[in-house]
Amino acid sequence: MPIIKKKEPVEEIFFNELEDIISYNMKQMEHCLTTIGKRMCAEQDEDLEKKTGRTIIESTILKECMLCREKDKCRLTLDDRDKLGELLEKQGGLSVQNIRSVCKCQREKEWVEEINTIYERELFLYASEQRFIEMRRMIGEQYIEAGRMFKSFSAQKYQLSGVRPMQEVIEKGLKAHHLKVKKVYIYEDDMRGKQIYLFLKAQKGREVTTKEVARWLSVILQEKLQPLPNGKQAIGENYEMMGVQAATKFHVLTGVISRAEKEDMKNGDNFSMGTVGNHRFVSMISDGMGTGTAANRDSKAVIETLEELLEVGLDEKRAVQLLQSIFVFWPEKERYSTLDYLQIDLHAGIGSFLKLGACPCFLKRKGQVEMVQLPSLPVGVLKEKTLPIHRKKLEAEDFILQVSDGIIDSMGEKGVELLMEYMKQIHTTRPQGFVDELMEKIEKTEGYEKKDDMTMIGLGIWDKY
The missing domain is CATH 3.60.40.10 (PPM-type phosphatase domain)
Known part of the structure; x- marks a missing residue:
């Protein structure tokens, strides 16, 4: 008597291999995105150097005073420079009166304009650099978050190849209602919860609504279920795919x-x-x-x-x-x-x-x-x-x-x-x-x-x- 070989479940092997390929690629993407994101966020610890008011005063002195004919008569002390630097930071700019409060200068208007121009430019550059760092941090965090999403997807519970124990229970339960179930699939994640997909048909000459099927499944599985939105409304004598999900309370x-x-x-x-x-x-x-x-x-x-x-x-x-x-x-x-x-x-x-x-x-x-x-x-x-x-x-x-x-x-x-x-x-x-x-x-x-x-x-x- 010839030995009868067990038929190899080709469909299940295909889905298992597909699942492995998807999982591998998801993990690769997760690793790449997370690595890039962490690198971008790691650079946020660098301290920005912001020029002080005193530094700006000194830089304008070098520019405005070196060619001044009255520079030898200037009585601007170190304390005066500190005072002007503090006023610059406190007020966000200097006035001619501020200059007159510490010294006499023939080019006071030009000096004030130069100080304020440099200070405004410095504030703009500092704010722009801060903004750039903040944007880089946010982009890095989004890379990391995208990596987490890939990781979460690869770890989700989905059984595309069917679930035999549940299928047997469903087959037996729906058979009493003149329905024949060929395959059962389950997909589950945090966003959508558990979804059950059935490939089934009604006996010849019969037609049932998907709401009726969901009601019978609720009794069989002892869980309140409802048809998926925008799905089939009725099951006839040809095989159809319908889905159900846990009913909202x-x-x-x-x-x-x-x-x-x-x-x-x-x-x-x-x-x-x-x-x-x-x-x-x-x-x-x-x-x-x-x-x-x-x-x-x-x-x-x-x-x-x-x-x-x-x-x-x-x-x-x-x-x-x-x-x-x-x-x-x-x-x-x-x-x-x-x-x-x-x-x-x-x-x-x-x-x-x-x-x-x-x-x-x-x-x-x-x-x-x-x-x-x-x-x-x-x-x-x-x-x-x-x-x-x-x-x-x-x-x-x-x-x-x-x-x-x-x-x-x-x-x-x-x-x-x-x-x-x-x-x-x-x-x-x-x-x-x-x-x-x-x-x-x-x-x-x-x-x-x-x-x-x-x-x-x-x-x-x-x-x-």
Whole structure:
């Protein structure tokens, strides 16, 4: 009798080899990027030499006084030079009166002009070099962060070749519902969580919805599951690929009001709300410096850039750090925007609050209101290497209010206290109704004055099951 050889699992061998190749290349990229980044950051320890005021005074004396006919009569002492150097640093420049306070000079105007010109040039060069070092550090950190992302990807749990034990359980469970499963694949990472892909078909003449399949799988695997968005809606008698993921426990209802300071001007505030990935809800407000077109452009750039960074799968910390480094390269360094960022994990109900120069936000829970305030610099001003992210466990029926400074400033010095009191007085649970009623109360406040663009977002947290 001929020996029957076991069929070699060619498909599984191919996927395993592909996985090894991907992992190897990811590690190579991670090593290269991390090495470059560390090298760029290591050079930041060098101290910049900044010319002192006294040094600049001495350099101008060499230039202006050597050819002066009255140099032998000059009575400028070492103490006088120290005094002028100190005044130069303190005032940011010298005047003719400063020169006259220590000596008499026929070329005092020319000397003052030369001193101030050299000092301004020195300040510019010093600031430029500092800026260059800061940019180099940020670029180095982004190289390191990119390396970490490659490392994280190579370490993620993904089983493209299928998982036999789970497949057998699923095959048996779905067979009772007249479905035939040919293959099961699993992909899992921190951003998307666990996703299960099924290659299956219904028995001849039958058709079932993917929602029904997800419901049956939830019972089989004892885990609440839902179909992946934008996937197949139904499974027929031909093999189809469908995916499911863990169902989110919470959902968020929203309400918003946003008004420009003047009706004929653009609103300097911009905002965004929505679900990112499979289980993150993100809400953010950016307030551009000033009002009008320029402020609108700046805050819009912040919101749109951050939206794109989040959409590609970056977590909030990496996205905001990259946003900060991008805006360091803006040509208009004097213009900045604030960022009020809130992210809600729809599985665990964890809220992540991040403030970059933004107003506090407010949490109403069981009739009580508390303020969430985190000090930080605006977008584009990055002096802290760590971001002040505050995490808080949220509960069903919590209400969160985000506002721009125009809301609080319109009510005067007691704007925060009044806003919290108004929130306590409102009992509606519908977010849009809440912010509408709140705005009415604000506008009726004694001494109310619209001083800036005004935006507020209301978020209601609710259980799905």
